[in-house]
Amino acid sequence: MNDRMYTHANPYILVYHERAAALCAKELHNLGVTNIHIASSEEEVEPLLDQVEIIFCWKFPIRLFAKAPALKWVQLMGAGVDDVVLSRQLPKEVVLTRIIGQFGAAMAEYVFAHVLYQIKQLEMWRTQQQELIWKPKSVPLMRNKTMAIAGIGSIGQEVIRLGRAFGMRVIGLSKTSASAHWVDQHYSTNQWGEFVAKADIIVITLPHTAATQGVFNRKIFDQMKSDVIIVNVGRGAVLNEDDLVHFLQRHEQSVAILDVFNTEPLPKASPLWTMPNVVITPHISGPSSMVDVSVFFYENLQRYVQGDRLHGQVDVEAEY
């Protein structure tokens, strides 16, 4: 915390969300929070900027952060912070927090639903049923396959835990070795090639930072197995989509399961939409209910008022 923090026990709070600001405000009101103000658009924000001390928001108009002289704390409603951090528009003295610990379960379920769909060949069985065909065939086991998790934060850890439950070999790559004990083998950021070469399944849970921007490029794809399954639930920008398309065109046995993209919504002109070995979902792997994020904010607000360290605090220099 810094010296701008904590002026009074009833700070002026702005809740910003294009569709759900009122819903969040109601949740907070039910939890006993007062002095809540809501906005759904830039126009509605501007008259409130002079007084606001705390912003609780989803897709806030970033350039306005610098126009709030009393602003001390921004709580984002999501896990990703790249929009804010990479914009460099947040004054240094403002504390930035994100939601942590709420997305792991849903995202791991997303990953295993889609990976099992591929490994257990559900598409083939579905087609056989449609054609009234009874033709037994053995399908591969998850057990003993190697799952590589890029990024070992709270989301990656949940994927690792379930991977182990399925009897898989689990390897991981992360910037620091602090989380190395989570995996059977840990790789550092200068070992991308060796890391992906080992994997039957690659799960990307990386944040978007200057260092991860486009890290999955042609050179890295070329070191993957020709029948790899790639799952991206991190950020679209960590992956060069043109290089991915090129790789998938040459390796028809490979599959990409993509929930995040360079541009969202994914433009209709993208070749990814119609490739037979690509699965597209509209950024839904890590949902969090308005109730859950409001409770997270409420608990952080108690810490704020008491001058305690906030949960989910972002290291703006490290960009995540």
Place this chain on the structure above:
Amino acid sequence: MNDRMYTHANPYILVYHERAAALCAKELHNLGVTNIHIASSEEEVEPLLDQVEIIFCWKFPIRLFAKAPALKWVQLMGAGVDDVVLSRQLPKEVVLTRIIGQFGAAMAEYVFAHVLYQIKQLEMWRTQQQELIWKPKSVPLMRNKTMAIAGIGSIGQEVIRLGRAFGMRVIGLSKTSASAHWVDQHYSTNQWGEFVAKADIIVITLPHTAATQGVFNRKIFDQMKSDVIIVNVGRGAVLNEDDLVHFLQRHEQSVAILDVFNTEPLPKASPLWTMPNVVITPHISGPSSMVDVSVFFYENLQRYVQGDRLHGQVDVEAEY
């Protein structure tokens, strides 16, 4: 074991399989077993009956067991024994063994692949992709759902273990309470109604015995939630298919995932093939490679020759 067991160290072994007898025999030969004879049809079996001491088989012509005067042990290549046991054609003094401990992993993977497909609504996302639609929507979590496992043998236990890994509440029903410690709540066979009423997902891993024959009937279906997911990887005969069809027609939100049927292959005339809330697979949830079953038999053969108790021994009276 009984007094007919173990006559000499090199017993006469018949390997029977309609398609893979030679492959099994080769595996056994590679493991150092001699005195192996193979057959793929009833005609090929008959000349060998006088001498055979051990039969290692898949779908053996059951009435021939009684025509082998020197027969002491039958090792089935599968986990299910209903064909043999319910036929009452196996002489009492012949030891019957089945494969155990090899099917759990594959069957649990089958169960979770299909359950996740339903819960995470992969069909809906697939349709959206085909229509180039980007429309986010939150989908249910596996976590905190109640999974009910009917039958707590080695297969049921593997399903329970993964259910826990997904954060589900796991309840179980079995004939004896010996396996009650595996589940959050245990039900006995006089509590079918209460058991199924609690379940979001029902996984049937029951063997087919006189007691389990048709136990899933109209009365039991009527006590299930209207949006239940039913998975049958046990035996088709434990479930009344007409009653199931009736239930699924009235409850469109319910889904049945069926790998086993009263008659297999499932007749083309069955309404199950084309119902929108039914998933059909051709008895593939619990495969085992010829290598795996051959190794299981080989290890049991060592025990046989040494006069030790065999693994997977069937209690013919209990019918499983």
